[in-house]
Amino acid sequence: MNSSEDIQHTENGWQDSVIIIPALLSASTLLVVAVIVWKFIQGRRVKGREVEEQTADDTNGWAVNTAGEFENSLTVPEPVLEKKQLPQEWRLHDRIVLCRGHYGPISQAMLVHQWDPEDRRGVILKELSENCSPGEIQDFMDLLKFHEQVCRHENLVRMLWCQTQRRPVCLIMEAMTFGNLLNFLRDLHEEALLSLTERDVYSLAMQVASGLEFLSGTHNLVHGYVAACNVLIHEDMSVRLCGLGLTAVQYRTGSIPIRRATRVPVKWQSPERLKEGSVTEKSDVWSFGILLYELVTLGAPPYLDVSPQELPNKLHKNYRMKRPQQCGERLYDVMTSCWHWEAPQRPCFTEVVKQLQNSAGEGDGVTPLSATDTLSWADYLHVAGIPT
Template sequence: MEVQARCSNSSSGPACYEEASDSVAVVVIPTVLVISSVVVVSLIFCSILRKRRISPLSFIGSSVQNTNKGQHCSSLGAVPLIPCGVREALHPWEMPAEWDVDGVELLCTGSYGPVCGGWLTREGRSAAVVVKALRDPASPSEEREFAEWILFHAKVCNNKSERLVRMLCCQAQRLPMYLVLEAHSPGNLLHFLWGLREKDSDKGPLHVSERSVFLLATQVAEGLDYLLTEHRVVHGYVAARNILIGPDLSARVSGLGTAFAEHQTDRTTRERPVEVPLKWLAPERITNQPAFHRSDVWSFGILLYELITSGSPPYPELEPQSVLPHLQSSYRMEQPEGCGAPLYNLMKYCWMWSFKDRPTFSAIIKLLGSTLDLAATEALPSQGLIDAAQYNKIAGIHPHLWQLSPDSPIKHESSAC
């Protein structure tokens, strides 16, 4: 009232205006400062959250919840206990904050933790991926081993070969740790072969011939040859279930869990990989002798049998434990229907008892190329539908290798589980 009276009685308009302005400023300026501070603090907080964001966090948490009876991740964002050298080597592969994984679905529980399918969005584009995460809680030794497992993929699956499944990114700087691999459609080669047995199937091209088998086998041999020549790595589990198939019958070798285990241990170890069914193993591996690169060649011959028979189990007339005695007696599988002499001769070449007598993968690639024109172009003979439970029994496959969700839109390599 004093200000108003003074202003009304004074003839000095500017002085009155200045006094009123000062009064308003006392109220407005602090308010603006408070609001600005709140905005700045909010932006900083959001920035911190964004930097700490773990893209697949929600699905990894739900996966752990599903597999560990309601237990939620208790160490999210914590720094894993891994060697500094490994951490630094994986830093270039760390998943950028602007990338995102959504549409995630639990496929199975692997040896390290949940294995999920989803869609990776980067630079405005989405692609199907498989995310393999470390379980929570995990011990320091498990964290170190998982980090080394990721680093193994970074060294081997680094986009230098189009015949191997590609690693896209990972998270190793904080928990949960995970590895992101590309996915393919139709996906798992064995499931694809089974789909060919269904009339009017939409799971793949219906016209798959012996020539198609030659082309697929060549791609797989190239991937296995790359593993050996570039990284001195023995795959250890060559089988249709460990091959991914994409558009136009393109093939990529996957399922490197056994290769990593072999790579980590002494090369003179005599323990055979227990997760690999006996019917896919070379005789020296069945008898716990050291693994040689031509042990993979024997298994490659079994893969040829799977291809030409649209996914039939090998040695269907034999129990798994009776395979070795028959092999020692020079028994070999008979020539399948629809299999020409050149392809069958290659199978028998791969199944030579002494690993020294088997061909190298470089020689196999040349043999497949030189006999390609002799391969039949007619569709493979029709086969009956496969019953998965019966297949597992005949093939000697442990059921845990087939814990894929039957409704999953992404069919992937099951051996990773």
């Protein structure tokens, strides 16, 4: 009996062991796994904080991209841009967003030398949004290469550096003290300390025409949106063309898509462009005539009494803007030569530059120009047909 009970007790103990030991092993295994996972998570958190702190230091606290697709698209080096990378000793500070561009925000900022804080340079940043598609990222890289390879003229906005290996990914351009020419012209409506004369208009116009001549003559490229809003002006009255997005597209692909070409406000487009969407040197010449009108009127909207919807039909009936009172006959002759209905009859930019040079001596260099409209900025945008 005792032997039987011992056997039974042994069997029960064995059965209990079969149950308890695996349970203990499972529990211990889970405990070990939990400890490993906890340590892994803690390690990732510490590493993440270190990366964030390092990136914040590198980018002055700007947003860090977390999209792998964006990161992967920037890992392929661009040999053309290597020598134009912003040197490590320069840091971007005081960034102020001005507007939203095609690829992301356009901002003004200050470049400050890390070892000499007194060495500061004002710059304009054209940034790449981290929400861009891979195609837009490649387009932006092509835009940077375009600026490096083409924009080597004193009247085209110049790339100082670019930044593609740290945040923010951007094109870094020189800033002009007076900024956008259209804003400058309209500020003159109330600015008593500054003034322009007709002779100043000739000087500004010749610089713009020279930049356009370089694009068309040297590179067989068009600008696509010649207007005061796409010109920058410095305190020494030097100007540079900006807004070269359409030019960069043409440089890369050989043409400008109609969908992009039609985004330009109607009042700056030539008749054939309004009808067919074609962008050529001669359509740029038409727009240059509009720019001359903007200059001599201190930024008045073209076709003040005509809506954008009515304009194509009126142009077809040979409607043209009248000579502003403060515009000399010779300057108006240059304008109207740009507005021939038939594109082949318009001068090329080489001829425009010559016309301006030959007429500049007759420009009034004494009488300050006055504003020809009293529109608020909101009313200006409405009359000009510029989307807000």
